[in-house]
Amino acid sequence: MPSVRAIAKQLSLSPATVSRVLNNHPDVDEATRERVLTRINEVGYVPRFGRRLTNVIALAYPDEPVRNEYGSFEPALLSGIMRGLGEHHFDLKLLSIRRDKSPDESYSQFFMRKGIRGVVLRCFRHNRAMITSIAEEKFPSIVIAERFEEPQVNFLRADSYPSSRRAVEHLIGLGHRRIGLAMHNVADSDHADRRRGYTDALAAAGLAHDPSLVMELPSGFSAGEQVLDAMLGLREPVTAIFATNPMTTLGIMRRAQERGILVPRDLSLLGVDDSDVRLHVWPRLTAVTQDASALGLEAAHWLTTMIAKGDRDAVCRRTIATSFEVNGTTAPPAAKAGRMVGPRMLREEQDEEMPQEVEA
């Protein structure tokens, strides 16, 4: 139960000074500030509101929160987090670290200034260092949808390797030999897993790995359009594409329709889905699915119980399963099938072949 006054007494300072450090006020000596900060981190200070503990955690983004381009991942995640907060009666704040954090304050300092007791962190390519710093400061935190080697980082992610591999094996089983891979140009661990699934499936089937079939682009809808054009523009075009990003998948799909390329007759498409968008397009998307909402729920629940129990050394390095769902965008390659399949016929096929869930 460390308080500002207790810390002040330990350091022979006044509560005022400690408070000034916490709020990043300028008029405090650099050495003093340093002394206070290290002590605060040692002792695990938590701010209170009056005499009551503040029960707020944050969902923190490195830059702008909940950007539109993130697709359906963010709303699903948020919805899950809100549900996971309920049991311990916590509230949720949204934070942008870049916008609000002063460069000369530590992360713990920033979070305490915002009056939160823990933080769910979104991780993108460029802020891995930020996240290890936060973990090193021992501020209660958990990272969503990313994996870390550093033992002090808590994370909760979905392992898309098995499903990805199974998905690509599904393509190979259908007879595809030239399978394109469209992925981020800056790979997080999730995309790396999907890539491994791709290469391992190819290797296991004895297929050569052709680097020219792998495209690395910035994420987003328009990337999908480029992917399709490039992959079908090859001298020996692909017959199937595995897109590791939901928005990119949709981009590929739209561009295919735009160019009159029938999926899956002319091209099989394998995607990734965070929520249920795969069911909202036609043909329904054969996809590796991860439940962003479940990620949010689990993460929020873990973080709040850890805080409520006061267990500052709790560790979370959980991986939940993804699944692979066969829908209407994959079929044998045209060369092999050798038959015209119109939309109406495809629909009948679809009706016979109900989406089958494959646990990863």
Next chain:
Amino acid sequence: MPSVRAIAKQLSLSPATVSRVLNNHPDVDEATRERVLTRINEVGYVPRFGRRLTNVIALAYPDEPVRNEYGSFEPALLSGIMRGLGEHHFDLKLLSIRRDKSPDESYSQFFMRKGIRGVVLRCFRHNRAMITSIAEEKFPSIVIAERFEEPQVNFLRADSYPSSRRAVEHLIGLGHRRIGLAMHNVADSDHADRRRGYTDALAAAGLAHDPSLVMELPSGFSAGEQVLDAMLGLREPVTAIFATNPMTTLGIMRRAQERGILVPRDLSLLGVDDSDVRLHVWPRLTAVTQDASALGLEAAHWLTTMIAKGDRDAVCRRTIATSFEVNGTTAPPAAKAGRMVGPRMLREEQDEEMPQEVEA
């Protein structure tokens, strides 16, 4: 600068009692609670953190926040709100009124207990009464995307009447005579506006209003599928559909593709879009567009400036424009055009006819 102690002194009570009222503790007399509450509302109490004002507002949902089914409206709105918060350095909390509010506390009480100074309210069909109550309690609030007659309710919405009317006129101009309307079964003012746009456009063109062409369904993706089946199953089918809900629009579109109905050759489709989903399908959707992100930004900005200036009587009853964007899902009806138009040809048409913006 009313404080708990000041209010207590005015009422000859102790600060403890006032605090108990604010936190909805059970052991305080009903009459006393009432006295404190009315005084608190009169004087416009704001909670502080230590000696500092708490600069937090909330985005409050009647039930579960940011549900997935809401489509892209919620993330766009959130993103806008976060941007609008910046100038006055406010933070954002997410609240679920149903989950956290005790039935025997007032709304102001609830919000103060949560330590927020203002609230952006989402309005659905069932919580209009809740919103007028909040406004009557004079708690700083603003409603998003809904219109209210009650003068004490602040709102910010997009007026989709002119764009909707123009959109339906566009269909009529293309030669459509039987135009279906798919809308919510419980109409908020937004959907009522769109319906008015529909009926007025028909009336102005001298077309009879056929009630059998109007379908009212619960919102959502699957509603769109029912709409398409029903409207094309009419003895005299429609040649165009105006769907007033984004998710429903997507449902119609997918079901059309599933059934092999070519849009816009066999059916013209007019939709509504909150963000940029209309550009992510093919053909790109001709749609009435409202900028949910701008709504969020403006609302957050108004609310925080109003709070920062301490102007408790500020009034916001703003309406921002929507626009109408012609894209690829509308064309002359098949009977009139009398020609087959394949996907490839349509694409060329598309290229000639760039999306044209029409200010509403």
Next chain:
DNA sequence: TTTTGTGCCGGAACAGTTTCTGCCGGGCTG
């Protein structure tokens, strides 16, 4: 009648923040 219990509230203690004040050293000026 006495005892016990409960509803209700005030005092005090304690949480964090800010304002006011003062110390102390350095630099400028007479």
Next chain:
DNA sequence: CAGCCCGGCAGAAACTGTTCCGGCACAAAA
């Protein structure tokens, strides 16, 4: 060189909201 001023820095005090503890009054039970 003396005197004055000024800025950096930190503590005391004042003020905010909350909770714990105790007490008063009234009702119910023994």
